[in-house]
Amino acid sequence: MQTLQFSDYIKNYPFEEIKLQLQNINQDCKHTKNKIENILNKSLQYEHIPWNEFLYLISTPALEYLEPIAQIAYKITRKRFGKAILIYAPLYLSNECKSICTYCGFSYNNPIKRRTLSIEEAYEEAMILHNQGIRHILLLTGEDYRNTPVSYIGEVAEKLKNHFSSIGIEVYPLKEEEYKYLRTKGVDSLTIYQETYDPIRYKEVHLQGVKKRMEFRLNCPDRGGLAGLRKIGIGALMGLSDPQTEVAMVGLHAQYLLKKYWKTHITISLPRLKPAENFQNVPVISDKIYVLFLCALRIFLPDVGLILSTRESPYFRDHVIPICITQISAGSKTEPGGYSGKEATEQFHIEDHRSIPEIVEMLKSKELDPVFTDWVYVMK
DSSP, rough: OOOOOOHHHHGGGOOOOOOHHHHHHHOOHHHHHHHHHHHHHHTTOOOOHHHHHHHTTTSSGGGGHHHHHHHHHHHHHHHHHHHEEEEEEEEEEBBBOOEETTTTTTTTOOOOOOOOOHHHHHHHHHHHHTTTTEEEEEEOOOOOOTTTTTHHHHHHHHHHTTTOEEEEEEEEEEEHHHHHHHHHEEEOOOOOOOOOOOOHHHHEEEEEGGGGGGHHHTTTHHHHHTTTOEEEEEEBBBBBOOHHHHHHHHHHHHHHHHSSSSTTTTEOOOOOOOOTTOOOOOOOOHHHHHHHHHHHHHHHHHSSEEOOOOOOOOHHHHHHHHHHHEEEEOOOSSSTGGGGGOOOOSSSOOOOOHHHHHHHHHHHHOOOEEEOOOOOOOOO
C-alpha cells in the first residue's frame, strides 16, 4: 500500500480556492478584525491556533495589528528558542544546470560562466568557511544530474564530515534511497523549496528539465523524512505568485511534515525574489507584509526554525532577526568558488555582504547568542 504523500494531502486545498478564501477574508474587514483580536488573545496564552485561523494573521487587515503580532511572535520565540541564533553558510558546488527556470541565474538558457568544483576545490572552499567558525554548512548545486551526480555530492560530504557538525544539501530532488545513501556520507539535513505552490504559475516559470515535475518536487520532503534526515527546510519564493496564498501553503506543508515526521526538525524560509542573470523585473513584496508573514508563521508553528538569508539588507536583518528568526546565513557567496575568488556567475544578488565576525558582533549587540554548533553526530 502506497504511503500518503503531500501531493495527495494538498488536493484538499486547491491553490485557487485558498486564494479566493483569503480574498474574502481581506474584504470582510470588520469580521476579520474581530477574528484577529480573538486569535491574538488566544495566542497570548500560548494556545495553539489552527491553520484556518492562521489565514487571518496573514491577511491584509492584519497589517493594522502588526505590532501586537510581532510582540507575541517575539515572546514565543524567546520561550521556545531562547536567545540562540544558529549561523550557517552556503557552499555552491556547481552552477551547471539542465533546467530552464525564468527567475534563476543558473537557468540552462543563460549564457553564463559555468563551473563545477572538484572534490579538492570544494574542500578548500569549505575550509575557508571552517576557519571563520562555520560548523553548519549547506551544499548547493544546479539541476544537472550528469555533472553533479549523487555520488559526487556524497564524496564532497564524506570529505567534509569530520570538520562540520552538520552538512545540509540544497540540490535537485532525489529518491528516498539516495537520501539514505547521503546520510551514510554525513548529510543530515535537506532544504528543498517548492518555489511556488501555484500549479499554473509553476508551469509558466519551469520550462525545461526535471524541475517541471511539480508533484515529484512536492513529495521531496516526504522522501527526506522517510530517509530519516534530522532537519528538513521548505519554503516558497516570494514574488512568483500570490504571496498570501504561498505563505498559507507553506504553513500547511510545514504542519503536515511536523505531524508526519515528528522526529525531524522543520524549518521555513520565505526568500524574496532578487535580480539575477536575465531576470531583472522583480515583483516587490513590502517589508511590512513580509514581517507579518514571518511573525504569523511563528505564532502558528511555534517550534519551526525560521530562516533569514543574506538576500535581505543589513538594516532589515538587524531589525527582524531579534523578533522571530532562529537561523541565518552569513558571509555568503552564491557562485561556485566564490570564497576563494574563482570566477563564475552567481545564482542571485545578495544584500548583506558583512563578514561572519561582523554578523556575530551585530547579534551580540542585540543581546542574542550566536551559535555555530547546535548538534554533533556521534557514531554508534
